[in-house]
Amino acid sequence: xxxxxxxxxxxxxxxxxxxxxxxxxxxxxxxxxxxxxxxxxxxxxxxxxxxxxxxxxxxxxxxxxxxxxxxxxxxxxxxxxxxxxxxxxxxxxxxxxxxxxxxxxxxxxxxxxxxxxxxxxxxxxxxxxxxxxxxxxxxxxxxxxxxxxxxxxxxxxxxxxxxxxxxxxxxxxxxxxxxxxxxxxxxxxxxxxxxxxxxxxxxxxxxxxxxxxxxxxxxxxxxxxxxxxxxxxxxxxxxxxxxxxxxxxxxxxxxxxxxxxxxxxxxxxxxxxxxxxxxxxxxxxxxxxxxxxxxxxxxxxxxxxxxxxxxxxxxxxxxxxxxxxxxxxxxxxxxxxxxxxxxxxxxxxxxxxxxxxxxxxxxxxxxxxxxxxxxxxxxxxxxxxxxxxxxxxxxxxxxxxxxxxxxxxxxxxxxxxxxxxxxxxxxxxxxxxxxxxxxxxxxxxxxx
Numbered sequence: 001x002x003x004x005x006x007x008x009x010x011x012x013x014x015x016x017x018x019x020x021x022x023x024x025x026x027x028x029x030x031x032x033x034x035x036x037x038x039x040x041x042x043x044x045x046x047x048x049x050x051x052x053x054x055x056x057x058x059x060x061x062x063x064x065x066x067x068x069x070x071x072x073x074x075x076x077x078x079x080x081x082x083x084x085x086x087x088x089x090x091x092x093x094x095x096x097x098x099x100x101x102x103x104x105x106x107x108x109x110x111x112x113x114x115x116x117x118x119x120x121x122x123x124x125x126x127x128x129x130x131x132x133x134x135x136x137x138x139x140x141x142x143x144x145x146x147x148x149x150x151x152x153x154x155x156x157x158x159x160x161x162x163x164x165x166x167x168x169x170x171x172x173x174x175x176x177x178x179x180x181x182x183x184x185x186x187x188x189x190x191x192x193x194x195x196x197x198x199x200x201x202x203x204x205x206x207x208x209x210x211x212x213x214x215x216x217x218x219x220x221x222x223x224x225x226x227x228x229x230x231x232x233x234x235x236x237x238x239x240x241x242x243x244x245x246x247x248x249x250x251x252x253x254x255x256x257x258x259x260x261x262x263x264x265x266x267x268x269x270x271x272x273x274x275x276x277x278x279x280x281x282x283x284x285x286x287x288x289x290x291x292x293x294x295x296x297x298x299x300x301x302x303x304x305x306x307x308x309x310x311x312x313x314x315x316x317x318x319x320x321x322x323x324x325x326x327x328x329x330x331x332x333x334x335x336x337x338x339x340x341x342x343x344x345x346x347x348x349x350x351x352x353x354x355x356x357x358x359x360x361x362x363x364x365x366x367x368x369x370x371x372x373x374x375x376x377x378x379x380x381x382x383x384x385x386x387x388x389x390x391x392x393x394x395x396x397x398x399x400x401x402x403x404x405x406x407x408x409x410x411x412x413x414x415x416x417x418x419x420x421x422x423x424x425x426x427x428x429x430x431x432x433x434x435x436x437x438x439x440x441x442x443x444x445x446x447x448x
Contacts, residue, residue: 030052030053030298030299030340031340032052032053032298034053034290034291034294035290036055036272036287036290037275037276037283037286038055038273038274038275038283038284038287039055039059039254039273039274040056040057040061040272040274041053041054041056041057041184041270041272041273041291042057042185042187042188042270042271043268043269043271043291043295044188044192044268044269044270045266045299046192046260046267046268046269047266047267047338048301048338049382050337050338050381050382052268053291053294056184057184057188057271058166058183058184058185059183059274060166060183061181061182061184061254061256061273062177062180062181063174063180063182063187063249063251063256063273064174064177064249064250064251064254064256065108065131065133065173065174065247065248065256066187066247066249067155067169067171067182068127068128068131068136068172068173068247069128069187069191069246069247069258070155070158070159070169070172071139071140071151071155071172071173072124072127072128072136072139072194072200072203073158073190073194073197074143074154074155075120075139075142076197076199076200077197078143087120088119088121088124088199089119089121090119091117091118091119091120092117092118092119092123092138093115093116094112094114094116094117094134094138095114095115095138095141095146096115097146098114098134098137098141099114101137102133102175107133107173108130108131108226108250109130109132109133109134109135110126110129110130110132110134110135110211110223111217111221112126112132112134112135112138113216113217115216116214116215116217117214117215118211118212118214119212120142122209122211123135123138123139124139124199124203125206125209125211126209126211127139128203128225128246128247129206129208129209129223129224129225129226130226131226131247131249133173133174133175137172137173139172140172148171148172152169152171155172156168156169159186159190162189162190162193163186163189164182164186164189164190165186166182166183166185166186167182167183167186168180168181168182174249174251182273183273184271184272184273185271187258187273188258188269191246191247191258191269191271192269195260195269204244204245204246205244205245205246205260206225207224207231208222208223208224209222209223210222211223225245227243227245227248227257228282229243229288229289230243230245238282238285238286238289240261240289242261242262242263242292242296243259243260243261243288243292244261244262245259245260246258246260246269248284250277253276253277254273254274254276255275255277255282255283256271256272256273256274256275256284257270257271257272257275257284257285259288261296263296265301266295266301268292268295270288270291270292272284272287272291275287298340298341299338299340299341300339300340300341301337301338301339302336302337302338302339302344302345303335303345304335304337304348305331305334305335305345305384306334306335307330307332307333307334307387310330310331310335311328311329311330311389312329312331312350312352312372314327314329314355315357316329316355316356316357316358316359316369317357317358317359318358318361318363319358319359319360320360320361320394320395321393321394321395322392322393322395323395327359327389327390327392328388328389328390329352329355329369329372329386329387329388330386330387330389331385331387332366332368332384332385332386333385335374335382335384337374337376337382343376347376348374348376349375349376350372350373350374351372351373351375351380353373354370354371354372355370355372355386356369356370361395362391362392362393362394363391363392364388364391365389366388367388368385368386368387369386369387369388370385370386371385371386372384372386
């Protein structure tokens with residue numbers, strides 16, 4: 001008996017441990033059955049905003065050199081947009097104290113040297129493409145001088161503005177592996193924001209860049225992007241002509257990669273973090289290849305509703321409508337969704353539970369009535385505005401009837417009625433008292 005109890009306890013503990021240790025996959029309606037080495041993944045179709053694959057996307061992991069993305073965007077946003085060329089071509093100096101910090105840390109670099117004077121644009125390219133730690137420190141120095149902590153505070157402030165709630169920045173270059181933390185989801189928020197900046201996007205997409213001749217480098221030199229999936233020569237078997245940018249990051253024992261890819265009308269951003277390092281295989285590239293091949297091979301755009309064509313059944317009651325007590329709804333705009341090729345538009349559920357129960361006439365054609373969730377396999381894949389497909393005039397009779405009803409049911413009307421009733425009662429009581437007094441006054445006196 002005791003042995004049986006012990007076995008049951010062991011099995012229970014084993015199950016609890018399994019649910020605790022093994023990674024949890026967030027459900028998506030796209031059902032990608034992939035074996036990935038990366039600990040955390042966030043994969044988005046940027047045309048629709050659909051999250052097509054997700055794995056532990058809110059798990060905090062050391063971002064390593066991915067933090068340089070924040071460093072670069074902060075410097076770019078400090079520029080005078082009216083004279084961007086002057087900003088990019090101004091000369092900055094790599095101060096000696098920067099290299100004291102980097103000495104002996106085996107930091108990635110672009111061979112920028114102490115005292116070197118070079119154009120701002122070269123430092124920006126070096127920081128993203130070559131993942132130059134000295135470049136990121138030159139950029140931080142440009143903003144806040146030797147007060148690196150002041151720049152880090154700006155990094156964290158920007159992170160909070162972008163909703164990167166699980167991110168902690170502690171330096172501009174990513175060398176701190178112990179306390180610096182972020183997530184795949186947070187890094188997606190950052191990159192999605194940065195790619196809307198044309199200068200950042202141009203830098204991040206570049207496969208290489210020619211550095212100018214300087215006081216420390218008499219000849220021009222070329223730097224290459226560390227995402228070798230972009231290069232047929234450097235990438236080898238991992239080369240993919242659909243892939244461009246954006247940033248790599250390597251910490252103690254793990255590799256991170258943020259990349260983007262385009263094929264035809266389809267565009268994606270992929271964040272993979274925490275892939276184990278290996279001497280024989282680059283797990284980040286393998287994971288990226290699997291995800292891109294699956295997405296481009298299995299997903300397609302499907303038109304699920306056109307204005308005036310797609311009619312949305314609903315239970316909205318129209319009050320005071322002339323000749324009707326219902327309203328026909330249709331999407332405000334054409335609705336296009338990214339779906340598995342095996343699924344058609346009829347599989348989409350239009351969930352009208354967010355719509356109001358009733359609405360008052362008059363209603364104009366095209367008037368926004370509310371929002372509808374589009375669901376696939378029980379999960380919301382998008383939310384769309386819906387509008388009235390026809391005009392509903394106001395019934396004058398119904399309007400007057402409602403107005404009268406509202407007046408008679410209003411608190412102020414009821415209050416007035418009560419007060420008038422009380423006044424009438426008081427008047428009647430007073431009259432009754434006066435009448436009795438009058439009778440008593442003229443009542444004959446009887447003698448005994």
